[in-house]
Amino acid sequence: MKYIxxxxxxxxxxIVYLLMPWFIRYFTRIGLVVKDQHKEKKPLIPLAGGIVVFMGIFFAVMFTIFVQTFYYNSTNYLIDLLAFITSLFAITFIGFIDDLLVRKDYEASIGLKQWQKPLLTVIAAIPLMVINAGMTIVVLPYFGAVNFGILYPLILIPIGVVGASNMVNLLEGFNGLGSGLALIYLSNLSVYAYVNGSEVAALIGAVSFAAVLAFWYFNFIPAKIFPGDSLTYLLGCVIVYLKNKVMGFGLMEKLNLFMVKFILFHIF
Known part of the structure; x- marks a missing residue:
């Protein structure tokens, strides 16, 4: 597994490093750009860099599945990897739709409505709901340990995906800020997973880190491309998966309680 x-x-x-320059030119050519408010002349910068990051993660995971299946004749982690990549595709696609709507007069970012984002993002939670990722026992203040049973995959996992995907959006600001922060928490989660023997979580975290690192090279000041919602949503999905797999034991479930308030605030 170490060599894989x-x-x-x-x-x-x-993959991200080699494909990014072509996508920068392509997005610029088709007009998928916004003004960079942090530069003096406010140039038009392409966005939706999350599409390329997804490609890097996708092919890395597919390579792992191929080697595990046809070389080692093993189906270990196959369901988890397929569920993760399916969720990642769904949420990246939703973010890309939002990016396509963000242009108009190049000044304002219109995009999806606030109530549409969490509603559509729930779709991405379905694969993780099916494999019942995480633990059903939640430690609640004043109540102690509560076993949610079937309600956990049906309610708490969707809340986790929706909340985390939207909260990562808040980290974006200056050139390279969001992707730089992603490198910090992805590296920490990956090392934690590897040390604690969670191989599949370590793999997901490591390939996500590598893909974001290549993107960060183009996103750092002066940014040549913006992440867009396609990347911020993607990172939210990765965070939820890693925390459920590595740091379950009630941590992700406690965060879900905060996510409920966050989602309701953005809707109403």
Whole structure:
């Protein structure tokens, strides 16, 4: 698994690094751009960099599945990996739709309505709901440990995906800020997963880190491309998956309680 992990990291990084310049030119050519308010002349910068990051993660995960299945004749982690990549595709696609709507006069960011974002994002939670990712026992203040049973995958997992995907959006601001912060928490979660023997979580975290690192090279000041909602939603999905897999034991479930308030605030 160690060699697969190293090769997967390389694949994720090199795909994003090589494809990004072409996508920067392509997005600029088709007009998928917004004004960079943090530069003096406010140039038009392409967005939706999350599409390329998804490609890097996708091919890295597919490489892992291929080697595990046809070389090692093993189906370990297959369901988890397929569920993760399906969720990631769904939420990245939703974010990309939002990016396509963000242009108009190049000054204002219109995009999806606030109530539409969490509603559509729930779709991405379905694969994780099916595999029942995480733990059903939640530690609640004043109540102690509560076993939610079937309500956990049906309610708490969707709340986690919706809340985290939207909260990562708040980290975006200056050039390279959101992607730079992503490198910090992805590296920490990946190391934590590896040390604690969670191989699949370590793989997901590591390839996500590698893909974002390649993107950060183009997003750092002066940014040549913006992440867009396609990347912020993608990162939210990765966070939820990693925290459920590695740091379950009630941590993600406690965060879900905060996410409920966050979602309701944005809707109403």
């Amino acid at each position: 992990l190293m090769l997967s990291i390389f694949i994720a990084f090199i």
